[in-house]
Amino acid sequence: MGAGHSHGADDAHAARDHHHGDAGVRAFAWVTLLNLAYTVLEAAYGFATNSLALLSDAVHNLGDVLGLALAWGAATIARRAPTERHTYGWRRATLLSPLANAIVLAGFSGALAWEAVRRFSAPPEVPGIPVMIVAGIGIAVNLGAAKFMHGGHDDLNRRGAFLHLVADAAVSAAAVLAGAGMLAFGWRWLDPLTALLVGAVVAFSAFGLLRDSFAAAMDAVPRGLDPAQVHDFLAAQPGVSAVHHVHIWSLGAGEIAMTAHLIRPGQVDHDAFLDAVVVELDARFGINHPTLQIEHGAGCEHDLHDRAPHH
Incomplete structure (x- = not known):
């Protein structure tokens, strides 16, 4: 003898899932488009000012845009109704997206660290004010985007996006400080140092997401549940x-x-x-x-x- 939910419970869960699904898809859509626009802006100023800090953060944000696009697609696919072959529907798409996202971020962190170390020997002249302005915009963009993701921490897909956006805001804050140091003291080495810190932050967040998403993909008991x-x-x-x-x-x-x-x-x-x-x-x-x-x-x-x- 087996049992699942009563019909009333099923209806309630279906209504809740549909509501959360709509909110999740809209959140991913807004956050993806917002981050894509900022990534283009940051990359343009990074090339214009020859700032590795801005370029590295732009590459980092591009990785996030790709990850968010995957998460957006996964959130959309997860709303598909169950079929005779896929009896649970496509919910597990939201577990595979963070796994791919983590792998992409790990690759970017290695590339950023390599370029930062290479530049330490001869850091170029970088204007501090543009770096501070663009990075300051990044803080506002990432915190605003994180607000869209807040409240979905029982969803690994949304939690991964939220943690990345908060980390991005912290990285942008470090870039603001680096710009201030270059402007005030002429410390050129702050630019590659900031890029190196960006790579470390990316690697750390990628490792945590990779661990959690791999565990979920392998049907591990969810974290926090004994x-x-x-x-x-x-x-x-x-x-x-x-x-x-x-x-x-x-x-x-x-x-x-x-x-x-x-x-x-x-x-x-x-x-x-x-x-x-x-x-x-x-x-x-x-x-x-x-x-x-x-x-x-x-x-x-x-x-x-x-x-x-x-x-």
Whole structure:
């Protein structure tokens, strides 16, 4: 015997998913276009002033634009309805996009670091005021774009975009300080140093995103969710004598799935029991796509392969 949601719960989740999906697609659209416009502006001024700090940040932002475009596409694809072949729909597209984004960013960070080290031996003359103005615009653009992404931290796709935009604002702030140092003291080395710091920030953010997105793609338990607590909760339910085959994974875009086998010998109230447990799993753990199999005894053909309680 298995169970998922009641029809009322399904309708509520469908309405919530549609609302969040619309908001997510609009957010990605605005953020992508806004960052693309700023990237073109920053690259133009970087070439005009021969500033590696601006050019490196422009390359960084170009990587973000590509990543945001992937995330935008993934958010759009994730709204497609389930089919007979893709029974969960296309939600997992939002897990693959951050993985590609992280790989692109890692490549850019290496290129930026190489060029920055090369320029330390003979840093060119860079005017400080244009660097400060353009970087200051970057702070406003990135913080404004991050606001569109705020509130979607249960969605790895949006969380990746949000963290990148906040990091970009910090990088732009460093460029403003570098421009001020070059203007006030003539410290040419601040330009390649800033570019090197940009590469370090990109590498750090790319590593974290790569780790989380790879884990999600490999069906790891979502971060912040303790499977031992879920197991203990199920084991403490009325009539449950044992729990096994507990599997928890992300479907993408804030959707968490779970399967579990519950042994309830001699019980007859399974429908009411399942309805109550499903509601509580969502309320306590955010698990909104559970499938629970009720067994009356200990005989399960897969027990030899998966007998551990999954603590």
